[in-house]
Amino acid sequence: MSVKTKNFVAGTGYYEVLEVSSVATTNEIQRSFERLCEEYVDIKDEDPQVRKSSAETLYILTKAYETLTDPFQRMNYDDRKYGSKQNNNNEVETIFREGMKASKASNNDTAIRFFKESVELFPHRPIYRVNLAIAYFEANNKEEAVKELRMALMLDPTNEFAQEVVAKLLFNVSDKKGIGFFINKANRQLVMAVAGMIVLVGTLYFGVPQIKKLLISIVL
Numbered sequence: 001m002s003v004k005t006k007n008f009v010a011g012t013g014y015y016e017v018l019e020v021s022s023v024a025t026t027n028e029i030q031r032s033f034e035r036l037c038e039e040y041v042d043i044k045d046e047d048p049q050v051r052k053s054s055a056e057t058l059y060i061l062t063k064a065y066e067t068l069t070d071p072f073q074r075m076n077y078d079d080r081k082y083g084s085k086q087n088n089n090n091e092v093e094t095i096f097r098e099g100m101k102a103s104k105a106s107n108n109d110t111a112i113r114f115f116k117e118s119v120e121l122f123p124h125r126p127i128y129r130v131n132l133a134i135a136y137f138e139a140n141n142k143e144e145a146v147k148e149l150r151m152a153l154m155l156d157p158t159n160e161f162a163q164e165v166v167a168k169l170l171f172n173v174s175d176k177k178g179i180g181f182f183i184n185k186a187n188r189q190l191v192m193a194v195a196g197m198i199v200l201v202g203t204l205y206f207g208v209p210q211i212k213k214l215l216i217s218i219v220l
Contacts (some may be wrong), residue, residue, distance in 0.1 A: 004039055004040055005053055006036070006039075006040040008057075008060055009048070011146050011154065013081065014063075014064035014065070014067050014068055014077065015064075015068070015181075017059065017060055017064040018032045018033055018036065018064050018065065018068065019032055019036065019062065020068075022075060022078070022082065022086070022087065023089040023090075023092075024068075024089070025089060025091065025092065025121040025122060026069055026120065026121060026123060027121065028064065029068050029069055030065075030069065033061060033064075033065040034142055035120075037058065040054070040057045040061075041054045041057055041058045042054050042057055043058065043121060065086050070153060071123040071124035071151075071155060072124070072154070073122040074123075074124040075125075075155050075156070077167050078124070089121070089122060091121070092121045092122045092128075095114050095117050095118050095121070096114065096115070096118045096128060096131070098110075098114045099112075099113075099114030099115040099118060099135070100131070101129065102114060102125055103115075103131070103134070103135055103138075103210065106138075108135055108138045109139070110213040111131075111135040112132065112135045112136060112139060115128060115131050115132035115135050116132060118131075118132075118190050119132055119148075122215070124155065126151075126152040126153075126155045126156045126159045126161075126162060127152075129148045129149070129151050129152040129155070129162075130148070130152045130159070130161050130162045130165055132148045132202050133145040133146075133147075133148035133149045133152065133162075133165060134165060136148065149165060149166055153166070
């Protein structure tokens with residue numbers, strides 16, 4: 001049975017191409033991509049016109065899929081398309097809130113499980129990665145904590161929450177002392193600026209792998 005033909009209007013957004021909402025999870029995007037390929041792509045058809053149409057459709061679907069499943073590309077795409085009007089996914093937010101509850105109850109293993117699920121479903125949102133990093137740090141898994149913080153800052157270098165957590169790790173500020181220390185705006189800005197410079201300069205001169213090792217050596 002021959003596949004159907006799908007025509008895309010010029011300028012159609014990637015979410016519309018894949019027939020998903022702008023808050024679709026990575027799993028939803030993947031399922032929709034596979035369904036659309038099955039419906040509209042057959043590059044082995046005997047009819048050359050069908051093969052040509054399938055190849056064009058596959059190219060457009062693949063471009064949209066690759067953009068929306070890569071956290072860096074998706075974040076940049078959403079920023080350009082929606083700016084500050086980006087919505088949250090209710091399913092992911094529910095999972096994230098469960099992680100926050102577990103974190104407040106000092107149930108680190110449960111918090112990590114919920115935060116990891118949030119990151120897997122919505123990998124382009126730095127806030128989920130920062131909270132996962134905190135949970136890892138509380139569980140004494142500092143290498144994974146640094147990994148998630150690095151990803152959060154790579155996604156959004158201006159993310160103040162991530163910068164603050166990095167600063168606390170770099171300067172080994174205890175939770176009790178940290179509350180008062182960071183309430184002081186001057187101290188907070190100074191430490192965050194220094195932490196940001198360490199990450200930036202280290203990344204520029206030594207590359208991501210080396211700065212990761214540097215951060216791990218500092219916080220361990």
